[in-house]
Amino acid sequence: MKKSYLFLLMLLFAFLISCNGDDTMTSPETNVTAVQTGKITGKVMSQNGTKPIGGASVFVFDDKYKIYHTNSDASGNFTLEAPSGNQTIYIQTGNGSNFRTEISTSVKANETVSLDVTQTKLTQVAKIAYVKGNYDKIEDIIQTLGYTATEITHADLANITTLAQYDIVFLNCGSRKYAQTAALYPLIETNLAIFVANGGSIYASDWDVSYLVGGTDNTNNCSLAGGFVPDAKLCSKNIGSSGIVASTISNPALATAMGFNTLNIDYDLGSWQKIINYDANYWDVLVKDTSTNDPLMIRTNQFSATGLPTTTIGNAPNTAFTTVCITLPGNIQISVSVPTVAVPYLVALGATVGPCSGATNSGYIYYTTFHNHATGNIGNAGTILQYVILNL
Template sequence: MKNFNLLLIFIILLSFGSCRSDSEIPAEITIDNTIKTGKLTGKVMSQNGTKPIGGASVFTFDEKYKIYYTTSDADGNFTLEAPAGNQRIHIQTGDGSNFRTQIAATVKNNETVNLNADQTKLNQVAKIAYVKGTYDKIEDIIQTLGYNATEITNADLANINTIAQYDIIFLNCGSRNYSVNQSLYPAIDANLAVFVANGGSIYASDWDVSYLVGGTDNTSNCSLAGGFVPDTKLCSKNTGTSGIVAATVNNAGLSTALGFNTVNIDFDLSSWQKITNYDPAYWEVLVKETSSNNALMIRTNHFTATGIPSTPIGNAPNSTFTTVCITLPGNIQISISVPTITVPYLVALGATVGPCSGSTNSGYIYYTSFHNHASGNIGNAGVILQYVILNL
């Protein structure tokens, strides 16, 4: 009888299970791993809102620190695909250490949100100085973009405590000349070496190649006394003649930022510095003569020297940002500045601390054989000088 009762209970339980409807059977749980994204569009403009800026980096990160990245075109326009939600958007030029903007934006899933012009202005975070020249006024272009620069003198260049306040120094053509107390030059050369080796950036034009390789108003021979760049790295001679020189933009990033790859440069002076020899492993050629391939615009961030003291330069000691190198799909490497607190997470994903190329601590040296004229006339080459300013 006991066995019969157990059998009856089993049959009853089985009948209950067979009466359950399909709707009562638990469904298989599906997890949606698709990241919801939307788009942000905008126009990168200079700080005063008057000039569009091409070649600017625009990016953000998702919660796992994956980067979403794009660049502005020659007219400053960009479209960034980003994760849906509240995001921190970064806009930068160069490696972001001198010019950058951060904005908060809400990205809507599968929608496009337009950022207004006030949000996408590129801000100056660098402290900028310039030395007044005779044939060149780069400060005019800086001011046209809405940025600020402080005039300093050669006597200031001879004082490391003075120039260490700045992140960028512009050396206008003709500022290093025979009327300057030449006893200052050894201190100037030594200080510029300290400045660049510790992350400061400089731009010199035409005759002011003498700050780099020695000499004064102009250099007519290689290996002159003075300067701080090794003589084996660069030679420039004062052999250029006046006239229009057809030039080619030799750097893809610069060409994209400008929107053109050929330009006629007006050399309005009777003579100018021709780059006659340079170390291609040390210098990158950005613009060259079309007919002869002679370099007209070069840059490097490979400067190193022994015995140079570690000296805090500009904003770097107080910055909450760090320069890192990130590799994008297609093995494209970009140097950007990110909040320092994010660095460990980005390194865990493969980023490296420091720029993607050059020496870790070196700032940039830009040199152009051309410049804006004393009258301000430079034609299309003016936008090349804007690029120089914003990418130091």
């Protein structure tokens, strides 16, 4: 009787295998229909259509919030694999909070859609301000890209209500003019700390490092009074000499976006700021002196300080976008801004709210030891400064 029962079981097992067609279990995933995709091509351009933009994030989501992502090359060109159907294509620089564009298009399986350059212009979302300097005119570079910036004064920097209206502030070399407005500087430095700690970004060039670390019109020693960046994080002295400095772009993302990794920077005046020491865990070196490895251009989004008030900065109240960190295949992380309604779905897939690196709410601080004046002999440094503008 036992042998007959065993024989029947063997016949039943053989029948089940024959119905399957092979001797492996069928995974539910094998019944999932593969996503049909096509390709989208285009060229990312500045707002006025004059400047191709390298290093921009181009991405789209399918109906299950899987991201399809690529970057524009140094000439602004991109090819994006995208799920078929009606899609919204996102183009962004930085983490997408200050410059971004959305494009609605239809993607057909196994076909290529070419976007026109009128569609792929990068739109300014940020409110940008600058303080006029004696040597620099970053506002000219901003305008050559088709973007707008508002001139503000030391009195505006000293008024947190006014300062908080902006997302980005550019401090041109020679703008500090300490002798005329020294009484305002403790308040200005406190306000800049509040601004950055709450997500605002600033750029300072050459002598205007004194806004960051203290001193008068420039810095001639370490650990000077004033400033808001801790003295242990940065020291710069005005001991740099004039001449051409062979330089290397040490940040891979910047080098890829530029399409080159070496350049000559013309220090055409005496008494340039020279970075004496810096905290390598706090600052990311973007450009360095090829012969000495001295940093010439640095940035951080690590700023934090206790006791500073929480303040809404810039365009934040008017946006329905949130910055998130998404991990791509190969464990590559990207910071992008997405519609806030999509955030819960992306978090469920492993994304985290906020940028991928840096202090939780910190904006960026960029500092260059060299000038940014648009009409001066800055060569390829001008292209790098365009990158700075778009990635703050």
